[in-house]
Amino acid sequence: MKSAVETLNPTRVRLSIEVPFEELKDSLDAAYKKINQQVTVKGFRKGKIPARVIDQRFGRGAVLEEAVNDALPKFYTEAVNEAELNVLGQPEVDITELKDGETLNFTAEVDVRPTIEIPDYSGIEVEVDAVEVGEEDIDKAVEELRERFASTAPVERAAEDGDVVTLDLEAKVDGEVLEDGVASGVSYTIGSGELLDGIDDAVKGLEAGGEATFASELKGGSAAGKESEVTVKVSQVAKRELPELDDDFAQLASEFDTLEELRADSRKRLENMKQYDQATQAQERVLEKLLELVEVPVPEKLLEDEINTRKHNLEHHQLGQMGLDLEKYLEIQGKTAEEFDAETKEAAVKGIKTQFVLDELVNKEKLNVNQEELTEHLMRRAASSNMSPDQFAQAVVEGGQVPMLVGEVARGKALAVVVEAATVKDTNGEVVDLDDDEDEDETSTEASAESSAEGSTEESPEAAPAPEKTEA
Incomplete structure (x- = not known):
């Protein structure tokens, strides 16, 4: 031959x-x-x-x-x-x-795969948000905890904002009661926005036994997106009562003896969260700078496949679970089909470029993935997929996706190398040390690399795909 x-x-x-x-x-x-x-x-x-x-x-x-x-x-x-x-x-x-x-x-x-030249990336500089936790942030966190320990007490008066009402609901479309449009004993906090549009105005002012009818567009179920006539009956009105903010509350809601200790712990938790967000922000911005430095041609067929995959996943998985179609989703987002197509293409191009560049960095820096790193990554992916590690591992092996997971870890390590070489400053002009929590940084670095390359339809270059049958 x-x-x-x-x-x-x-x-x-x-x-x-x-x-x-x-x-x-x-x-x-x-x-x-x-x-x-x-x-x-x-x-x-x-x-x-x-x-x-x-x-x-x-x-x-x-x-x-x-x-x-x-x-x-x-x-x-x-x-x-x-x-x-x-x-x-x-x-x-x-x-x-x-x-x-x-x-x-x-x-x-x-x-x-195009030939890619990785330039010197040590001069990359990015700015991120400063880690600042004020008293108002701590007040908000403690107040949210206080809300979780609120109790309710029935009252004999008309319902007001913030009250918890017990409701019976019946939804009709074109005069017919929907099979899945009837519910009894539904607990709802007025003003939370967790049920139907228009329900707050309908129940406010009603006492126990009161009834009202209003029009609302259904958010889910068999008639999702359709205009319906909803009848609501209030069976109970209850007032929410918040516990006093004192040492007794601290002992009730936490392992701490005093409110002061609880607030100090809240500060520490908020600082840790903001440091994690800061690290993720740094990695995303370093990646954007890196992609700006590298010329990456994108194969047309690969881009077409990537766009189609992203659209398919959105329409048949994400939106399907929410009871929406693409047309309704675009209406909610306030986007035209043209804007959606442009955004999808832009994301697909970035995903492909990210994979190409980080894979080239893996080769250039001679990065390897050991069993411990792969296992840790698998555990995180299993948790995000709401599967046990054993179930996720079995699905990965049966689907032949082990090389894909190895690639994700390797790309995360490649991005970490670039971040380490970059200069990261916060909005106060202070240099940010991202090595304070190595494990969290590694996790967020992998997440940044994965999210940018998410949905890629790229075939593994290690095994050449066979041609389809051709007429002789």
Whole structure:
């Protein structure tokens, strides 16, 4: 077999492959054997039909087509490996010449990873928010904790903002009561916005036993997005009572003996949260600066696949779980279809560029992923997927996704190398030391790399995809 590579553009090549006919022998034998098992010829036992009879009865062309389709993936893969190409996706194959007994010539056009030059990134500088926790932040955190320990007491008066009311609901669309539009004993805090639009105005001013009807667009269920007539009946009105902010509350709501100790712990927790957010912000901004420094051509077919994957995941997974379609989602977001398409393309381009650049950094810095790092990453991914580590690991192995997880960890490590070399200052002009909490920084770095590259449809470059069947 002979092969030659022609570069069509920075992300696409054409392979021209010549195969001597004798190298098709194994595939021809397999073709005759396969046809033998599929057809019946009078006078011959199944599986024992001579090759010349198959040629006469079914045509030599059918045999050649079967043999070529069997052989193409092997010869294509050999040519890819010989040329040391990092291919992406399926090739477009064209048989240019097939002479029975003489030769098989074909071409294969395929996308490849572009050659990327990583420049000196040590001069990257970014600015992040300063870690500042004021008394008002602590007041808010303690007040939220206080809200969680609120109690309710029934009152004999009209419902007001902040009251907890017990409701019976019935929703009608076009005069018909919906099967899933009836609910009893629903507890609702007036003003929380957790139920239907318009319900606050409907129940305020009602006492126990009071009833009202209002129009509202349903947010979920079988008639999601439709205008409905909702009847609401109040069975109880209760006033929320907050505990006093004192040492007794601290002992009730925490492991601390005094309110002062509780507030000090709240400050520490808020500082830790803001430090984590600061580290994530630094990594995202360093990544953006890095991408600005590198010229990364994006393969058109890969970009098209990436855009389609992102749209599919949004429509059939995320929106489906919320009972929305794309049209309703765009209406809620206040976006046109054109704006949505532009944003999706921009995100897809960034995701592909991020993978290419960080993968090149992995090679340049000779970064490896050990078993402990992979296990820690798997545990985090399992937690975010609401699966046990064992369930997630089994799904990853069965789906052949282990290389994908290894790539995620490696890209996270590559981004960490760049962040470490960058200068990060807060809005007060102070240099930020991101090494204070190495474990949290590593976690957020991986998250930044994953979110930027999320949804990538890129094929692994380590195994050349086989071409699809082609008519001989």
